[in-house]
Amino acid sequence: MSFQSLNIIDPLSRAIAKEGYTKPTPIQMQAIPYLLEGKDLMGIAQTGTGKTAAFVLPILQRMAAEIKAVMPGSPRVLVLAPTRELAAQIDHSFATYGQFLRFKHTAIFGGVSQVPQVRILSRGVDILVATPGRLLDLMNQGIIKLKSVEYFVLDEMDRMLDMGFVKDMRKIVSALPQKRQSLFFSATPNRQTDEFACKLLDNAVRVDAGPQESALDRIDQSVFFVDQVNKDRLLQDLFQKSDMSRVLVFTRTKRRADRVWKAVARAGHKTARIHADRTQGQRRMALDGFKDGTYRVLVATDIAARGIDVAEIGHVVNFDLPHVAEDYVHRVGRTARAEATGRASAFSSPEETSLLRDIEKLT
Numbered sequence: 001m002s003f004q005s006l007n008i009i010d011p012l013s014r015a016i017a018k019e020g021y022t023k024p025t026p027i028q029m030q031a032i033p034y035l036l037e038g039k040d041l042m043g044i045a046q047t048g049t050g051k052t053a054a055f056v057l058p059i060l061q062r063m064a065a066e067i068k069a070v071m072p073g074s075p076r077v078l079v080l081a082p083t084r085e086l087a088a089q090i091d092h093s094f095a096t097y098g099q100f101l102r103f104k105h106t107a108i109f110g111g112v113s114q115v116p117q118v119r120i121l122s123r124g125v126d127i128l129v130a131t132p133g134r135l136l137d138l139m140n141q142g143i144i145k146l147k148s149v150e151y152f153v154l155d156e157m158d159r160m161l162d163m164g165f166v167k168d169m170r171k172i173v174s175a176l177p178q179k180r181q182s183l184f185f186s187a188t189p190n191r192q193t194d195e196f197a198c199k200l201l202d203n204a205v206r207v208d209a210g211p212q213e214s215a216l217d218r219i220d221q222s223v224f225f226v227d228q229v230n231k232d233r234l235l236q237d238l239f240q241k242s243d244m245s246r247v248l249v250f251t252r253t254k255r256r257a258d259r260v261w262k263a264v265a266r267a268g269h270k271t272a273r274i275h276a277d278r279t280q281g282q283r284r285m286a287l288d289g290f291k292d293g294t295y296r297v298l299v300a301t302d303i304a305a306r307g308i309d310v311a312e313i314g315h316v317v318n319f320d321l322p323h324v325a326e327d328y329v330h331r332v333g334r335t336a337r338a339e340a341t342g343r344a345s346a347f348s349s350p351e352e353t354s355l356l357r358d359i360e361k362l363t
Contacts, residue, residue, distance in 0.1 A: 011100035025050035027209035040204035070124030111280035132168035252320035
């Protein structure tokens, strides 16, 4: 199947071709026809499956069929994302696929001054991508009103619920008009996500892009059994003995991320770090440097497991195993993007044996 068979309009087809995409992914093939019909949708898709384009393309196409004047602080599209990085990535996708259309868009999130965000909103945007906290803050100040929202997307719904955004999401949804198209996406559905979606979606279709195992098929995975005190030395050995050109290293805590970052830097490797205590500017500089090759290694906590779309990450290292097995899938999914292959290494100490068993059961 090609994008042409999905009846994508010319401005979007040109943008897709310019980006080098020729064949839609399974989630795109399943979701786009329903979304073009205006149906509510619950999508199950793993990271790296083309999920963002699956909702960005039909939303832009439906908007293009009915051009409306932009209103200050009143977007037509609202996309909620759990992290700043994912919000910025989704906003970039609207810019990429909408490059031959004239819709205005922006992303708002905490950790930075609201002043430039308010300035953009006051001029009016068609599309708003937001994290819940900053959105509610600006709603309470009367800067954003959601009465004009026609398309509502809740991305990474499972992550939202895990992060405790249930009350925030309910407040936001209560401010939306009843008549709207709603799209929810989740990587790991469970009873909580199903119950939440059931209350807020209207006669929704459910599409599933495949089991979690399929996201791991192209990743060469290995586990190293090592005492906790020897993990630093093992990491240095990996750097010395392999062709790891762009490496993402995951730790469980912010303190450990700082310590591993220092150790990697002392060994002479260009490295950066990203975790919740870093400012948005610091996080953006770290990501940009990792993307353009300035840094060979990015050390991160799970804040980077979703929403960071960096091409050509060849190797993911789980310095610490995650407490939740599903987070392992999201971590290693940063490599083997699109049709590429990748490698993932897990360091398992004796204290982490039960965590490793959980990961093995899941994958």
